[in-house]
Amino acid sequence: MTKAPALLPEGLRDRLPAQAEATSRVTRALVDAMRAHGYGRVSPPLAEFRETLGGDDDRLTRDLLRFTDPVSQRTLALRPDITRQVGRIATSLLAGAPRPLRLCYAGQVVKLRASQLRPAREMLQVGAELIGSDSVAAAREIVTVAIDALDAAGIGPVTIDFTLPDVVELLANGPLPVAVPVEELQGELDAKDAGALARLGAEAYLPLLRATGPFDQAIAELRAFDTTGVLDARIEALEAIAAPIRGRATLTLDPTERHGFAYQSWFGFSIFVPGQGDIIGRGGSYAIPVGEDREEAAVGFSLYPDPLIDEGLGGEDDAERRIFLPLGHDAAIAAGLRADGWQTVAALSDADDARALGCGFTLGPDGPVEA
Amino acid sequence: MTKAPALLPEGLRDRLPAQAEATSRVTRALVDAMRAHGYGRVSPPLAEFRETLGGDDDRLTRDLLRFTDPVSQRTLALRPDITRQVGRIATSLLAGAPRPLRLCYAGQVVKLRASQLRPAREMLQVGAELIGSDSVAAAREIVTVAIDALDAAGIGPVTIDFTLPDVVELLANGPLPVAVPVEELQGELDAKDAGALARLGAEAYLPLLRATGPFDQAIAELRAFDTTGVLDARIEALEAIAAPIRGRATLTLDPTERHGFAYQSWFGFSIFVPGQGDIIGRGGSYAIPVGEDREEAAVGFSLYPDPLIDEGLGGEDDAERRIFLPLGHDAAIAAGLRADGWQTVAALSDADDARALGCGFTLGPDGPVEA
Numbered sequence: 245m246t247k248a249p250a251l252l253p254e255g256l257r258d259r260l261p262a263q264a265e266a267t268s269r270v271t272r273a274l275v276d277a278m279r280a281h282g283y284g285r286v287s288p289p290l291a292e293f294r295e296t297l298g299g300d301d302d303r304l305t306r307d308l309l310r311f312t313d314p315v316s317q318r319t320l321a322l323r324p325d326i327t328r329q330v331g332r333i334a335t336s337l338l339a340g341a342p343r344p345l346r347l348c349y350a351g352q353v354v355k356l357r358a359s360q361l362r363p364a365r366e367m368l369q370v371g372a373e374l375i376g377s378d379s380v381a382a383a384r385e386i387v388t389v390a391i392d393a394l395d396a397a398g399i400g401p402v403t404i405d406f407t408l409p410d411v412v413e414l415l416a417n418g419p420l421p422v423a424v425p426v427e428e429l430q431g432e433l434d435a436k437d438a439g440a441l442a443r444l445g446a447e448a449y450l451p452l453l454r455a456t457g458p459f460d461q462a463i464a465e466l467r468a469f470d471t472t473g474v475l476d477a478r479i480e481a482l483e484a485i486a487a488p489i490r491g492r493a494t495l496t497l498d499p500t501e502r503h504g505f506a507y508q509s510w511f512g513f514s515i516f517v518p519g520q521g522d523i524i525g526r527g528g529s530y531a532i533p534v535g536e537d538r539e540e541a542a543v544g545f546s547l548y549p550d551p552l553i554d555e556g557l558g559g560e561d562d563a564e565r566r567i568f569l570p571l572g573h574d575a576a577i578a579a580g581l582r583a584d585g586w587q588t589v590a591a592l593s594d595a596d597d598a599r600a601l602g603c604g605f606t607l608g609p610d611g612p613v614e615a
Numbered sequence: 616m617t618k619a620p621a622l623l624p625e626g627l628r629d630r631l632p633a634q635a636e637a638t639s640r641v642t643r644a645l646v647d648a649m650r651a652h653g654y655g656r657v658s659p660p661l662a663e664f665r666e667t668l669g670g671d672d673d674r675l676t677r678d679l680l681r682f683t684d685p686v687s688q689r690t691l692a693l694r695p696d697i698t699r700q701v702g703r704i705a706t707s708l709l710a711g712a713p714r715p716l717r718l719c720y721a722g723q724v725v726k727l728r729a730s731q732l733r734p735a736r737e738m739l740q741v742g743a744e745l746i747g748s749d750s751v752a753a754a755r756e757i758v759t760v761a762i763d764a765l766d767a768a769g770i771g772p773v774t775i776d777f778t779l780p781d782v783v784e785l786l787a788n789g790p791l792p793v794a795v796p797v798e799e800l801q802g803e804l805d806a807k808d809a810g811a812l813a814r815l816g817a818e819a820y821l822p823l824l825r826a827t828g829p830f831d832q833a834i835a836e837l838r839a840f841d842t843t844g845v846l847d848a849r850i851e852a853l854e855a856i857a858a859p860i861r862g863r864a865t866l867t868l869d870p871t872e873r874h875g876f877a878y879q880s881w882f883g884f885s886i887f888v889p890g891q892g893d894i895i896g897r898g899g900s901y902a903i904p905v906g907e908d909r910e911e912a913a914v915g916f917s918l919y920p921d922p923l924i925d926e927g928l929g930g931e932d933d934a935e936r937r938i939f940l941p942l943g944h945d946a947a948i949a950a951g952l953r954a955d956g957w958q959t960v961a962a963l964s965d966a967d968d969a970r971a972l973g974c975g976f977t978l979g980p981d982g983p984v985e986a
Contacts, residue, residue: 251707252663253687258704261655261718268646268656275639280953282937282960282972284632285639289737290661290693290723292623311682315728315736316624322661322693333629336622342971344963347632352661357686365686366660381963488946566653575859582651589653592715592752600713601653 255358255365266558270397270549271350271370273558277396278372281389283348288329290352294319296332309356309365322354326369327546331532334375335540343376361522364550371527373544378529380481383511384488386527386543390515391489399524399552403494403516406459406485407501408478409508409528412449419472420448433500452500459486459495466499481511494518511543517552524548567605567612568598577607586612626729626736637929641768641920642721642741644929648767649743652760654719659700661723665690667703680727680736693725697740698917702903705746706911714747732893735921742898744915749900751852754882755859757898757914761886762860770895770923774865774887777830777856778872779849780879780899783820790843791819804871823871830857830866837870852882865889882914888923895919938976938983939969948978957983 252258259267275285298305298321308321323329326349334345350370358365372389374382387404394400412430416422422429424444432440436453455465459482467479486495504526505512512528527545534540549557569578569590578588589601598606598615605612623629630638646656669676669692679692694700697720705716721741729736743760745753758775765771783801787793793800795815803811807824826836830853838850857866875897876883883899898916905911920928940949940961949959960972969977969986976983 251667251703252660253684253689253691255686256660256662258660258700258708259658260704260708261657264656264658265650267658272643279636280958282958285635286632287630287635287638289623289627289629290725291627291737296622309682309684311680313624313680315626318624320624329629332622333631337629337631342968342973344967344972346960354661366662377963379963385961385963587651587653589717590756592748592750592756596715597713601715602713 253365255355255363257364257366262559263553266553266556266560267368267550269560270399270553270558271368273397274370274393274547274549275348275350277393278348278389281346281372281385281392283346283372283374283389286330286333286347286349287351288323288326288333288349290354291320291322292329294321297321297323297325297328307356309354324353324355325546326351326353327371327373327544330371330373330544331375331542334373334542335532335534339534344382345375346372347375348372362551367548367550369546369548371525371544371546373542375532375540375542378509378511378531378541378543380484382543383481383529384485386545387485387513388488390525390527390545390547391492393547394515394525395492397549398557399517399549401493401518402524403496403518404489405496405498405501405514405516406482407497407505407508407512407514407528408475408482408499408510409502409505409512410510411452411475411478411499414474414478415449418474420446422446422449430500430502434502456498456500457496459497462497462499466497478510485511509541513545515545515547520551520555522551524552564604566603567607568596568601568603568615569607573607581607581612624736626726626734628735628737633930634924637924637927637931638739638921640931641770641924641929642739644768645741645764645918645920646719646721648764649719649760652717652743652756652763654717654743654745654760657701657704657718657720658722659694659697659704659720661725662691662693663700665692668692668694668696668699678727680725695724695726696917697722697724698742698744698915701742701744701915702746702913705744705913706903706905710905715753716746717743718746719743733922738919738921740917740919742896742915742917744913746903746911746913749880749882749902749912749914751855753914754852754900755856757916758856758884759859761896761898761916761918762863764918765886765896766863768920769928770888770920772864772889773895774867774889775860776867776869776872776885776887777853778868778876778879778883778885778899779846779853779870779881780873780876780883781881782823782846782849782870785845785849786820789845791817793817793820801871801873805873807871827869827871828867830868833868833870837868849881856882880912884916886916886918891922891926893922895923935975937974938978939967939972939974939986940978944978952978952983 298308307324310319310321313320330347353369354366416426451469455462507530508528514523515525525547529543531539566587569588571591589603603615606615669679678695681690681692684691701718724740725737784797787797822840826833878901879899885894886896896918900914902910937958940959942962960974974986977986
């Protein structure tokens with residue numbers, strides 16, 4: 245038996261009503277929650293010049309779905325990420341807007357290749373960026389907004405895993421110098437490879453591997469390890485960020501986690517939903533390049549809710565509020581039902597059937613009756 | 616002076632908060648109105664195989680922004696239209712769903728080239744498709760749903776211009792045979808070229824050019840012209856379709872209008888907003904190919920609201936409901952304000968200023984006070 249040719253390219257798919265409507269409900273809830281915190285929505289285009297999406301970064305450029313634009317004769321790419329576009333908006337069109345500048349977004353992003361864990365090449369990205377500050381107060385706000393948005397969309401309780409992307413640099417440039425480049429040390433700590441640390445002559449860093457896990461316990465380990473106090477400010481910052489969300493999320497710490505935080509400055513976090521293996525969001529502090537020689541500080545987060553929607557997030561049974569309107573029904577009564585939140589399904593011919601068309605009710609002479 | 620290089624390719628643009636949020640409000644209103652009529656939302660992907668988007672139709676394929684997919688090694692294209700994708704869904708994934716099948720959609724489409732009238736290459740398309748029937752009842756429903764959706768989004772009053780795409784064929788194959796191909800005759804009628812009609816020996820069609828304009832008057836002309844009654848069913852159909860929307864839209868008729876209706880079967884309509892030159896939507900009856908030798912009847916409409924949003928549709932002044940939260944504010948009070956529909960903007964430092972951040976109010980010890 246030969247397989248029928250696929251109707252859609254690998255990694256691209258149609259969303260049928262149950263999923264498309266759940267996606268719409270989840271997106272609305274997330275965006276409304278971010279807007280309630282003063283984040284104005286922006287919508288960058290689906291495609292841009294390759295340079296503005298990937299810059300000189302080979303890793304990013306490799307991941308772009310590129311094509312030649314017949315109009316500009318230049319290489320464009322579909323956006324693999326919206327955060328970078330929001331940074332471009334903040335430092336160009338909105339360069340003159342007062343800071344801190346709060347922006348949010350929701351839209352589809354497209355990746356060149358799928359991963360085994362995430363077969364989708366097109367996915368929904370929703371997020372918020374606070375531009376003009378990466379202070380502790382800014383980081384605390386962005387984490388709180390993330391939790392509020394997740395809550396509003398019915399996502400959770402989540403686990404927030406904090407990280408400190410510059411912790412190794414602070415130590416290596418301070419009390420614990422090493423003979424190898426900092427990046428090498430960071431890599432082995434990220435891989436949690438105790439043997440490699442010993443081989444690098446970085447045994448002093450071994451206790452860092454224990455400062456991982458439930459937040460309070462890991463913070464205590466980190467504090468005990470940091471005998472010189474070079475990490476004091478970072479530890480205090482994490483505690484300040486964690487304070488308003490204690491009890492609303494499970495908090496963990498992995499101070500040397502680097503994977504996915506290559507662009508973060510001093511603070512990062514990942515969001516997990518227990519029982520859902522893959523990460524559903526991440527965020528942190530970063531710097532937006534402004535021209536050749538300037539940067540603007542920012543904090544933000546991105547959410548990728550598709551896998552949760554596939555598992556039923558945002559779903560609701562519509563049949564209960566779906567009513568069949570027989571031939572010759574009163575148009576004004578039908579309009580009244582819609583205004584009351586009913587979905588009406590009008591008969592077009594005698595052949596139309598209420599139940600086949602998904603209606604739990606039909607409009608009788610005295611109002612809705614069960615179908 | 617040299618011009619700075621453009622940040623974005625021609626025809627692609629960023630939407631800042633005022634427009635992005637207006638777009639979101641307009642989209643929600645349109646989709647909610649269509650869903651209230653029982654139309655389930657679907658979301659096809661942004662890109663597909665070129666064949667499923669353009670088929671063998673050269674005119675369509677020329678308009679596609681194409682690229683080679685490194686994964687499938689095949690040519691993909693960005694969707695220039697969502698209607699065709701919905702037809703594909705209806706006849707593949709939803710081939711077994713009961714008919715009539717009601718689907719709606721909202722999403723971005725991308726065109727290869729902009730037109731002078733519409734410089735945008737990426738635009739919002741919102742619409743509804745009723746699949747499994749192109750009866751008069753189906754056409755009447757789809758026009759009513761369009762008017763309800765436009766109303767809900769605050770668009771209008773609109774002008775609906777009806778057309779009858781097969782009227783010339785009915786006449787030429789019936790009482791008014793011509794020596795030239797029907798397409799040639801249709802072309803000259805579409806161009807309203809009386810001289811050309813005379814040259815084609817088609818003087819008998821001249822009165823059709825007068826059956827154009829305000830609906831009732833044009834219908835009367837058409838009826839007077841149709842002495843053999845071959846157009847009776849079409850005229851009755853138009854009157855049935857027009858009946859429920861009289862008083863809600865300005866109705867006109869241009870029975871030989873073909874431009875933009877190449878795919879429509881017996882019925883089409885264009886939607887205009889007075890003072891906005893370009894068409895903002897169109898619809899009609901059509902046939903979806905199913906395999907090699909079968910078709911499924913459908914009616915539907917598509918709206919392109921971007922130009923209206925650019926002119927202020929869906930806008931509202933948020934400053935009135937935007938409140939500044941000074942340092943040290945009570946988090947529970949802030950959450951209460953958000954629950955009441957306020958947008959809160961929290962101070963991150965002493966430097967933050969309520970009015971600079973767009974807040975009409977600030978939270979005082981006794982509640983909101985004008986900023």
